[in-house]
Amino acid sequence: MAVSTGRDDVPTGISRCVAACEALVTVSEDCADACLRIEGNGEVTRCFLADLDCIEVCSSTSRLLSWHTRSDGPTTTALLETCQEAARASMAACEYLADLRPGWQTCSMACRRVDEACARLLAVLRKSAR
Template identity: 80%
Template sequence: MAVRTGSDSERTAVNRCVAACDALVTVSEDCADACLRTDGNGDVTRCFLADLDCIEVCSSTTRVLSWHARWDGPTTVALLETCREAARASMLACESMARLHPAWQTCTMACRRVDDACERLLAMLR
C-alpha cells in the first residue's frame, strides 16, 4: 500500500489499521468456515454472521484507507467507527464461542487489534 499524504505518525497509524484489518479478514474467514462445520445454535449463527459483517467492513476500510490521498474526511471517520463496531460485535460473538472452542481466541485477539488500530487512527483524525 502506498500512502501519499499525512505525517509520518498518520501514515504509520493508517498502515497499522490496514494491516490489522487485513489480518482480521483472514481470521474471520477461518472463523466463519469453522462456524459452518459446527453444529449450529444461536451462538454459532451469531458468530458466523458477525464474522461475515466483519469481513465486509474490514475489507472496505482497507480499500478506503489504501486509495485515498487524504484520510481525514467524514467518510473515513464513519467507516473507522463502523469498523470498530463490527470488530467489537465479532469479538463478543467469538468470545462466546471460545468457551466451547478455544481456537476462537485467535479471532478475539484480531478483533481487539482492529478496535485498537481504528481507535488510534480516529484519535489522530479528530
C-alpha cells in the first residue's frame, strides 16, 4: 500500500494511531459480543478469536504509543506491524461474515483505519530514522 506522509510527523502519527486503536477496541468488543450471541460455525469462532486478538494487540499498541512522544525503536516497529496484521485478520473475518450481519461493516472500517494509521506512522518513523 502506498502511504502518503506529506504533512505527517511522529506526534501526529502517534495521535492518529492511538485514536484508531482505541476506536477499534470498542468496535471489536461489540463485534465479539455479537459473535457470542449467534449460532455459529467455525467462521463465527474465527471472527470472535480475530476480534479478541485485535483487542489485545490494539490495546497494547495504544498503551505503548501513549507513553512515548517519539517512538522509533524496534519494539514499536514490531508492535505496529503486528497491529496491522491483527487488524487485517479481524477485517477479513468480519467481512466474510458481513452478509450475515451487515452491521459488522463498522468493524471492517475501524480495522481499515488502524491498518492505515499504523502504515502511516511506520512510514514516518522509517523516514525519520534515515
